[in-house]
Amino acid sequence: MALQVDMIAGSRIEVVVTPLGRQLSHIDGFSAATIMGDGSVMLILDLVALMRNVSNIAKVEQQKANKTVKQAHKPVVLIVDDSVTVRKVTSRLLERNGYEAQVAMDGIDALEKLQEMLPEAIVLDI
Structure with a gap:
């Protein structure tokens, strides 16, 4: 003052x-x-x-x-799965818990998305 x-x-x-x-x-x-x-x-x-x-x-x-x-900062999680149901259920669960969910249909789609963003975590199946 x-x-x-x-x-x-x-x-x-x-x-x-x-x-x-x-x-x-x-x-x-x-x-x-x-x-x-x-x-x-x-x-x-x-x-x-x-x-x-x-x-x-x-x-x-x-x-x-x-x-x-x-x-402003929600942790970003990339969900990679070939099942539409798994992607939707997982993304909704994460969004309800304060995360920003991004989805990819397969590994190639995931690699393209990783060129544009850097997620805090990636959820995928083998």
Whole structure:
């Protein structure tokens, strides 16, 4: 978190702090307000609340990023079998358990698919 101060109004100032009204109380990061000697309104920062909000936002963003990474990467399994039934049953079982299933009808088909992808596992019969 960074805070930029435009200017320091003086080294000794008497400040009368008043709570924020209904119009401004919903704004995060401000705890109160005061009226300066020239009549201008000065909002008083609540630095602890600002740091807490920034920390919470960072945690939420990190959780979203972690969730996206977990969802994005499903392990790929290549199923090689000449039986349509075995391919369908095995691929459905793997997909229900969080895998991405790719199928090949035979060894030649499997070799062609391996040119385009690199699976984490290959399921095949002899």
